[in-house]
Amino acid sequence: MKKLSTLFALLVAFSLVLAACGSGGTAVQDEFSALAEFEGLKLDAGSCDYGGKVLSIEAVDELTVVFTLCKPDPAFEAKIAFTPFGIQPQEHLARTGGSGELLENPIGTGPYQVAEWDRGNQIVYTRFDDYWGESNGASTVTLRWLTEGAARLQELQAGTADYVSNISPSDYATVQNDPNLQILYHQNPNVFYIGFTNTASPYDNVDVRRAIALGIDYQRIVDNFYPDGSEVASHFTPCAIPNGCEGESWYEFDAEAGRALLAEAGYPDGFTTRLYYRDVFRVYLPEPARVATEIQAQLQENLGITVEVVPMESGEFIAASTSGELTDGMHLLGWGADYPHVTNFMDFHFGANNPQFGNAHAEIYGPLQEASSIADVATAAPLYAEANNAVKELVPLIPVAHGAAAHAALASLQGAYYPPFGAPQFNFLNNGTDSLVFVQNAEPISLDCADETDGESLTACQQVVETLLEYGKDSGATFPELATSCDANADSTVWTCHLRDGVKFHDGSDFDADDVVASWARGLDASNPYHVGNTGSFDYYGYLWDSFMNVPAE
Amino acid sequence: MSKYILRRILLTIPVILGILVVTFVIARSIPGDPCRSALGERATEAACNAFNARMGLDKPIVVQLGIYMREILLKGDFGDSIRYSRPVSQMIIERLPVTLELGFSALFIAILVGVPMGVISAVRRNSAVDVATMVGANIGVSMPVYWLGLMLAYVFAILLKDTPFWLAPTGRLTAGVIPDAFYQVWGLGLTRGTTLYMFADFVSNFVFFNAIITGQWDVLVDAFRHMILPAIALSTIPLSIIARITRSSMLDVLGREYVRAARAKGVAENLVIMKHALRNALLPVITVIGIQVGTLFAGAVLTETTFGLSGVGRALFDAITGRDFPIIQGFTVVVAMGYVIVNLLVDISYAYIDPRIRLR
Numbered sequence: 001m002k003k004l005s006t007l008f009a010l011l012v013a014f015s016l017v018l019a020a021c022g023s024g025g026t027a028v029q030d031e032f033s034a035l036a037e038f039e040g041l042k043l044d045a046g047s048c049d050y051g052g053k054v055l056s057i058e059a060v061d062e063l064t065v066v067f068t069l070c071k072p073d074p075a076f077e078a079k080i081a082f083t084p085f086g087i088q089p090q091e092h093l094a095r096t097g098g099s100g101e102l103l104e105n106p107i108g109t110g111p112y113q114v115a116e117w118d119r120g121n122q123i124v125y126t127r128f129d130d131y132w133g134e135s136n137g138a139s140t141v142t143l144r145w146l147t148e149g150a151a152r153l154q155e156l157q158a159g160t161a162d163y164v165s166n167i168s169p170s171d172y173a174t175v176q177n178d179p180n181l182q183i184l185y186h187q188n189p190n191v192f193y194i195g196f197t198n199t200a201s202p203y204d205n206v207d208v209r210r211a212i213a214l215g216i217d218y219q220r221i222v223d224n225f226y227p228d229g230s231e232v233a234s235h236f237t238p239c240a241i242p243n244g245c246e247g248e249s250w251y252e253f254d255a256e257a258g259r260a261l262l263a264e265a266g267y268p269d270g271f272t273t274r275l276y277y278r279d280v281f282r283v284y285l286p287e288p289a290r291v292a293t294e295i296q297a298q299l300q301e302n303l304g305i306t307v308e309v310v311p312m313e314s315g316e317f318i319a320a321s322t323s324g325e326l327t328d329g330m331h332l333l334g335w336g337a338d339y340p341h342v343t344n345f346m347d348f349h350f351g352a353n354n355p356q357f358g359n360a361h362a363e364i365y366g367p368l369q370e371a372s373s374i375a376d377v378a379t380a381a382p383l384y385a386e387a388n389n390a391v392k393e394l395v396p397l398i399p400v401a402h403g404a405a406a407h408a409a410l411a412s413l414q415g416a417y418y419p420p421f422g423a424p425q426f427n428f429l430n431n432g433t434d435s436l437v438f439v440q441n442a443e444p445i446s447l448d449c450a451d452e453t454d455g456e457s458l459t460a461c462q463q464v465v466e467t468l469l470e471y472g473k474d475s476g477a478t479f480p481e482l483a484t485s486c487d488a489n490a491d492s493t494v495w496t497c498h499l500r501d502g503v504k505f506h507d508g509s510d511f512d513a514d515d516v517v518a519s520w521a522r523g524l525d526a527s528n529p530y531h532v533g534n535t536g537s538f539d540y541y542g543y544l545w546d547s548f549m550n551v552p553a554e
Numbered sequence: 555m556s557k558y559i560l561r562r563i564l565l566t567i568p569v570i571l572g573i574l575v576v577t578f579v580i581a582r583s584i585p586g587d588p589c590r591s592a593l594g595e596r597a598t599e600a601a602c603n604a605f606n607a608r609m610g611l612d613k614p615i616v617v618q619l620g621i622y623m624r625e626i627l628l629k630g631d632f633g634d635s636i637r638y639s640r641p642v643s644q645m646i647i648e649r650l651p652v653t654l655e656l657g658f659s660a661l662f663i664a665i666l667v668g669v670p671m672g673v674i675s676a677v678r679r680n681s682a683v684d685v686a687t688m689v690g691a692n693i694g695v696s697m698p699v700y701w702l703g704l705m706l707a708y709v710f711a712i713l714l715k716d717t718p719f720w721l722a723p724t725g726r727l728t729a730g731v732i733p734d735a736f737y738q739v740w741g742l743g744l745t746r747g748t749t750l751y752m753f754a755d756f757v758s759n760f761v762f763f764n765a766i767i768t769g770q771w772d773v774l775v776d777a778f779r780h781m782i783l784p785a786i787a788l789s790t791i792p793l794s795i796i797a798r799i800t801r802s803s804m805l806d807v808l809g810r811e812y813v814r815a816a817r818a819k820g821v822a823e824n825l826v827i828m829k830h831a832l833r834n835a836l837l838p839v840i841t842v843i844g845i846q847v848g849t850l851f852a853g854a855v856l857t858e859t860t861f862g863l864s865g866v867g868r869a870l871f872d873a874i875t876g877r878d879f880p881i882i883q884g885f886t887v888v889v890a891m892g893y894v895i896v897n898l899l900v901d902i903s904y905a906y907i908d909p910r911i912r913l914r
Contacts, residue, residue, distance in 0.1 A: 103639065118732050119648050120864025121725065142729040146862045150704055154723040158711035161729070315590030315877065323599065338596075437729040443864075445638060453594035534639045536608055537593050537601050 038062050041090075041517040043525060045549045052547035057520050059513030063499040065468075065483075072373040072492040074380065075341035077469055077478045080486070082339050083422060083458045084450050084540040086465030087482055089505045090518030098522055098530025103446040108465030109482060111135045111427035113506040114447065123444070125426065125463055132503045136415065137427035138436040143460055145443045152439050156181060156408055162431050163409040163416060163424070164439040165459075169227035169286060175408045185229050186405040186418045189238035189476075190284040191345065192334040194295070194398040198358035200327035202273070207265035209395035212330075213251045214258030215303040221294055222401050225287045229404030235388055236399045237345040240420065241476070242377045244342050247388030250399060255302035262303055270304030274329030277309070278317040284334030284403045292332060324355035334403075338544070340421055340476020342384060343372055350391065357396035364390040375492040421471040423459035428473075450523045451533025453540065464506070468497050468516065482511065525549045559898070566894045570887060574626065577886045578619050581879045587611075588636045591876040609636055622883070632884035637876050642884035645869065647752055650888060651759035652726060653865035656857065657850030659785035664793035665843065671793075672800020672839075676808060677827060687797065694794035703787040703860035710783060722780050724862035726761065733773045736764050784861040788854050792846040799842045803835035810834075836907055844900035848893040 040059030048055055048070035055068040069076070079085070088107055096102035104117050111133065112125035123143040127135060144161070146152045149168030153175070155161035167175060167183075175183045194212070196203040203209060218232040237244030262270065277292045285291060292309045299305040310329070312320070321331045338344050349356070350364040364387050371383035391397075409416040414430040429436060442456045449461035468483035483497040503511040522530040523541035527550035531538065542548050588611065589602035597605070606612040610621065625631045632642035675687040711723035722728065735758035737744050737751075744751040758764045765774035807813060808831050816830045817823070855867040866885055873881035 099639070116732055119645075120652070121727070122729060122732075124730055124732065140730055144725065144729055144862070146724055147859055151707070151724055151860060151862060154704070154707050154711060158707075158715060158720075158723045160711070160722055160725075313584075313586040315586035315588075318590050318595050319587070319602075435730055453596060535592050535605060535637075537597070537605055539593055539596055539601060542601065543596055543598070 041514045041521070043517055043521040043549070050547055050549055050551070052524075052549060053545045054524060054549075057517050057524075059517045062512045063501055065497045065499065065513045065516045067486075067495040067497065069493045069495070072375060074372065074375040074492065075339060075343050076488070076492070076495055077486060078339040078341045078476065079544050081421075081467050081469040081471050081478045081481070082540065082544070083462050083465070083467065084452070084523070084538075085467050085520070086449060086461060087467065087511070087515050087519045088465060089507060089509050089511075090515050091509065092505075092507065093518055093522055093530045096530075098528075098532035099448070099534070103448045103534055106447045106449070106461060106464050107506045109503050109505055109511055110462070110464045110466050111137060111425065112141060112463040114464060115140075117447070120443065123447075123460060127427075128506055130504045130508075131427070132500060133427075135427040136430045138429075138431065139434045141426045141436045141438060141463070143463075144437060144439045145441060145456065146439055147442060152441075153408065155437075155439050156410065159410075161437045161439045162413050163407070163429065163437075165407045165418075165423075166441055167406055167408045169406075171408075172228055172406055175406075180411050182409050182411045182413070182416060184407045184409060184416060184418045186407060187229070187240060187420050188283065188336060188405065189240050189244075189340070189345075189420065190282075190334060190336040190403055191233055191236055191238065191399050192284040192291075192332070192401045192403060193233075193236065194400060195321065195326075195331045195333055195357060196395070196397060197324045197327045197356070198396065199324065200358075202265070202267065202271055203327075203330075203358075205265050206394060207261050208267065209398075210251070211258045211262035211265060211267075211303060212299065212305070213395050213398045214254045214261065215305075216295065216298055216398065216400070217253045217255075217302070218400055219253070220298075221291060225291050225294065226401055227286065227404055227406065229406070231402050231404075233399035233402055236349070236391055236397070237342050237388075238337075238402045241337070241340060241342050241345065243371075243381050243384040244345065245388075246381050247385035248392055250392060258303050262305075267305075270300075270306060272306045272308070274308045274310050274326075275332065276312055276317060276321065276326050276329055277332040278314040279311050280314045282334055282336070282403075283405045284336060284401070285332065286403060288332060295332075322356050324358055327358075337421065337476075338540070340471065343368075346384070346387060347372060350387070350396065361390060361394050361396065363394060364396070373492075375488065417473050419471055419473050421476050423455070423462050426463050446534040448533050450519070450541070451535060451538050468499075482516075526551045559902070562898050562901070566891075569894065570890060573887060573890045574623065574883065575619070577883050578622060578879075579615075581874075581877075581882045582615055582618075584874070584877060586877055588877040588879065591878070592637045611636075632887070633880035635873075635881050636878045637881075638878075642880045643752065645881065646866075646884060646888055647756040648759060649864060649866050649869045649885075651756065651761075652863055653850070653854075653858075653867065655760060655762060655781065656784055656788060656854065656863060656865060657847070659781050660788035660854075661792060661843070661846060661850060663785055663789040664796050664846070667789075668793040668796030669800050669839065671797040673804055673827065673832060675797065675801040676804030679805065684801075688801070691794035691797045694790040697790055699787050699790070699854070699856045700860055702790060703784065703857060706783045706787055707861075721783055723783070724860075725780055726863055727773065727776050727780060731773065731776060733761060733764060733770055734768065736768045739768045784857050784863060787860070788857045792843075795842055795846070796839060800835065800839050803838045804831060807831045807835040833907065837904065840900060840903055840907065844896050848896045850892075 038061050040061065042056060042058040044056040045052065045054065053070050053073055055070050058066045060066055086108060092107045105114060111128055111131045113128050115124045115126045117123045125141040127137060127139045149166060149171060152164040153167055153171050156164050172183065175181045196209055198204050222230055222232050234249040235245045239245040275292055275296060277288050279288050296307040296309050299307050320326050321333055335345060346368050350368060352360045352365045354360060367383040367386040371380040374380040407418050412431060415428045418424055426436065426438065440456055440459055444457035444460040445452055445454055446457060447461055449458055449465065452458065466481050468481060468486060469478040470481040472479060482500055482503060484500050486495050486497040488495050499513060505511055522528050523538045524545060525531060526548040589597060589605045593601060593605060610618060625633060634641055635645060671687050675684040678684050707723035710719065710721040714720050737754045737758060744754055761777040762774065765777060813826060813831055816826045855871045858865045858868040869881060870885050
């Protein structure tokens with residue numbers, strides 16, 4: 001099915017035909033001669049029968065790549081700016097075999113290159129002097145990691161770090177009151193929700209679900225268990241995402257109305273149920289155990305529902321909840337945005353094939369399917385309003401809160417910021433010295449971020465490997481990075497990306513369109529010889545583009 | 555003696571095999587699966603199935619055990635980490651030296667302070683010094699390492715900032731400092747991946763030792779300044795235990811007739827205490843020290859976490875959380891070997907300290 005072909009033979013043949021016909025001016029011939037020198041790679045699925053979104057990716061000349069999609073994807077630009085879709089030289093991918101050295105020595109076009117990864121302790125970066133873009137950063141940057149928020153803050157207070165990520169909510173005031181420090185609030189769109197599986201009683205009754213939605217004091221939860229900057233969810237998708245907050249706002253807390261509705265549903269004295277959760281910190285749910293206990297108390301007091309709180313091991317909980325197995329209770333889960341588009345929230349959760357909430361609702365997934373092929377935000381808005389209203393009406397889940405996080409830096413650090421998507425670029429941080437220290441939560445798993453999903457790895461990779469587009473410093477809007485522009489055809493199925501000229505990789509090689517195709521082919525094509533990576537899962541390729549090409553039959 | 559040692563070494567083989575099997579079974583009995591830990595929350599069932607097939611985790615557990623035992627016994631291969639795709643042996647080479655340096659630094663402090671404290675307490679029984687020492691020992695045992703670590707870091711890294719007493723709050727070395735390994739400095743030209751290279755790499759990861767033999771004195775000083783706080787934090791519990799055991803053992807010995815006889819003969823009090831009493835009181839103390847050394851091989855999760863040290867304890871904790879079976883198994887075997895070796899050394903030391911003990 002896949003064809004890694006070249007235009008060369010076609011162009012030569014066409015040139016011969018032109019010559020034989022005696023037609024075609026010299027200008028045209030010169031153009032073809034120039035084209036004939038470039039042998040562009042092409043990744044071609046052959047058809048869309050494999051179930052994915054990408055039909056082909058082709059290097060039509062040294063600085064032009066054409067993505068042909070199976071159907072319009074309004075989130076295309078938002079997706080290709082995501083770090084896992086970073087570009088590395090095709091020769092490096094081939095030399096490393098797509099694994100091994102590639103896991104710890106990525107070669108990119110970014111402002112920094114990896115000098116050494118001292119396993120367990122630190123990664124040392126050195127500034128890439130041939131970087132195509134702006135670089136005010138230190139000549140050496142050290143990335144360290146500490147799992148404890150208190151220890152990270154102490155590094156900052158001791159002056160041994162310039163920037164630390166994810167300070168503990170209890171330390172916000174400490175940072176705010178220290179003139180030597182600055183706090184950096186981070187609004188990565190996320191949502192915490194209470195999920196139901198509607199295939200078993202009592203959650204097969206929509207009135208029960210609505211009653212619970214009315215019986216929860218959302219503001220109390222946010223006030224008591226969330227840090228500054230967090231907010232009660234008015235919709236499932238945060239309002240920072242375009243079209244996220246179309247339609248009616250969520251239910252207000254009204255215990256009396258909830259009790260009445262529960263009585264109508266046949267449960268005047270409530271019922272006994274379970275509340276499943278995992279005791280894992282996430283920005284959308286920083287204190288799972290305490291929030292679970294709070295919801296337990298609220299449901300007992302407001303609706304007479306007796307809840308048994310059941311903590312589960314994280315992996316087991318994710319597997320059971322997302323497959324819709326937790327039918328005898330509710331579950332606490334959440335979602336953090338991968339890319340800045342409403343489809344990332346709505347389509348994943350309310351799609352026709354998602355078993356998490358039991359039977360899917362056509363009233364929700366119908367308009368979502370229609371909206372998912374509309375690129376224009378305003379045109380799609382009524383459909384998202386319809387979908388959001390249906391979520392409110394049918395209550396497959398209860399959106400509770402959008403959590404906030406904060407980071408801290410020395411007050412003297414110029415240009416300190418934390419973008420809503422991705423991580424800060426070290427080249428924008430300037431402490432006035434040749435050395436900068438950035439401390440995050442954990443060690444990267446590997447530096448082959450085509451095959452990683454954890455934020456710590458992506459932060460480390462983002463300094464080295466660049467994507468075609470990049471996210472803004474203060475929004476999810478996309479801007480040119482390795483591509484100066486990506487233009488869509490009328491129905492957004494063909495995207496032509498014009499690449500930046502004169503860009504060099506850290507190994508001194510020139511960046512061109514073949515590197516783009518090779519990097520994408522490695523992730524997207526399961527039969528590609530370099531589709532190896534760390535775990536070999538290449539999750540984001542499969543997940544954001546619906547399927548891999550050439551998946552071997554089991 | 556040599557026969558005894560050989561017999562003890564041979565006896566460790568079934569012990570280690572038993573540990574391998576038990577660890578293997580226990581690791582796989584933990585709820586949850588490695589796939590979700592490795593691939594993250596977005597992983598689909600299909601992705602997990604493919605992952606499990608790639609890692610051999612879809613095979614029956616008996617088959618997995620057979621493969622695992624075969625790899626270890628025939629090739630000495632602990633396998634690759636599920637999460638990091640790196641040889642477990644390489645990770646042991648990186649992590650164990652950190653744990654040993656921390657552990658022995660802590661033990662050094664514990665012995666250096668704990669034994670004299672116990673002796674003084676015993677000699678000045680019921681005095682203010684004795685009470686203060688024992689109260690201090692109780693506090694030491696009771697104090698959470700995590701809290702103590704943060705407090706030490708707060709005092710020495712923040713309150714004493716810009717003074718000569720400043721110490722780094724976390725880390726093995728200052729950010730950006732990566733010492734040259736001795737085999738690089740000496741230009742040994744070892745081939746990566748060979749057994750000799752791995753051994754040399756292991757030795758070079760002992761930062762103190764590597765810095766001394768290569769003359770990297772700035773690295774040595776830096777490593778020393780970084781190790782003080784975690785070593786103090788980790789030493790409080792063994793220090794307290796050693797002090798208490800020393801005290802009770804000394805009190806027992808000081809009441810013996812041969813001590814009275816020595817005093818009656820006019821032997822100087824210092825000699826009575828140090829030569830006649832302390833040496834005989836040391837047996838239980840050495841037993842306790844041996845137990846503490848064994849424990850140190852398992853790493854100190856809280857200390858390593860608080861001070862950002864990447865040792866065995868932290869690696870094991872992360873592996874258990876992430877269901878990284880090869881790391882759990884490999885590191886557990888190393889810890890078990892540590893216990894076995896230390897117990898053997900303790901037994902041998904008995905013979906040296908107490909001539910009445912004859913090993914057969």
